[in-house]
Amino acid sequence: MxxxxxxxxxxxxxxxxxxxxxxxxxxxxxxxxxxxxxxxxxxxxxxxxxxxxxxxxxxxxxxxxxxxxxxxxxxxxxxxxxxxxxCPNTSMLMLKTMAMLGQFGKQFKDYNITLTESHQAAKQTEPGTAYNLANSLGFPVEQIISVRDQETQSAEIAIPDDFLGKHAYHKIVIQDGNDALTIETKVLGHAxxxxxxxxxxxxxxxxxxxxxxxxxxxxxx
Structure with missing residues (x-):
């Protein structure tokens, strides 16, 4: 084919x-x-x-x-x-995570949620994976934190220098008082x-x- x-x-x-x-x-x-x-x-x-x-x-x-x-x-x-x-994403690990949240994410809609995404500075299209995650969680897409600054990506997110120009990072933090659940995904390169x-x-x-x-x-x- x-x-x-x-x-x-x-x-x-x-x-x-x-x-x-x-x-x-x-x-x-x-x-x-x-x-x-x-x-x-x-x-x-x-x-x-x-x-x-x-x-x-x-x-x-x-x-x-x-x-x-x-x-x-x-x-x-x-x-x-x-x-x-x-295809909002093509990483199988990421897709299975998204499918899981698509099925059960609304269970967390009443908790305090933060959603952060980071991609290479050259990315100009909307962060489709982050939007999908937000919708699954009942979280407003306008509250997504987007990071494109390489210094922040290197120092705070620990993206290796070799992958600053080709990476996808997502972090979800769900809090209930002193309890917290964190889901963090990091895709480096295009392999x-x-x-x-x-x-x-x-x-x-x-x-x-x-x-x-x-x-x-x-x-x-």
Missing amino acids: KVFVVGSGKLASAMLSAKATFQNCDLIPWESAFQHASEQAIILHCGSGRQIAECIMFCEQTASTFIELSTGLETEHLTPDFPLVI SYAAGVRQIIDLVLNKNLENRRYNILEFMQ
Whole structure:
């Protein structure tokens, strides 16, 4: 199965660099000319959204599956006539944590909660994982603490210098008086994302998907 990788950022580069590890599919950088192709494939979108219209056209005419790795884009609200899989994260460990909180997070909505997220300074899209965690906990997204300052990331969050430009950190603290529960996640680099995308593609290939929008967390249950 051909997998067209759409985007030119770090995540897209990480996917293409790891293409040899994708045993049952062929990763190919997207080109605008492909929107007129007739062969069914998978769209792996990790771009800014500039090429979404081309990708949608391709999926509509070929009944191909669209896997969305970017956050905060129009695809999150699309009602498609092809399978669309929204991925707020691709680290399997993180996705399973998110699925767990999605099922039980509302149990903590009446407690004092703080939610902190940190990503590389270059990140301009909304923190989709943090938004998902907040919604699962019944926590206002506008109260999420976002850290982009490298000095703070290094000194207070202990992000190694080598990963200041490519990391994802989330910390949830739930307090009840003197009692506290802390959930802390730290993803350094993109290696786990490539491994996660391989598993996501396998899930997609092994499911008979309907023409609708899915959240990848549905596959974690």
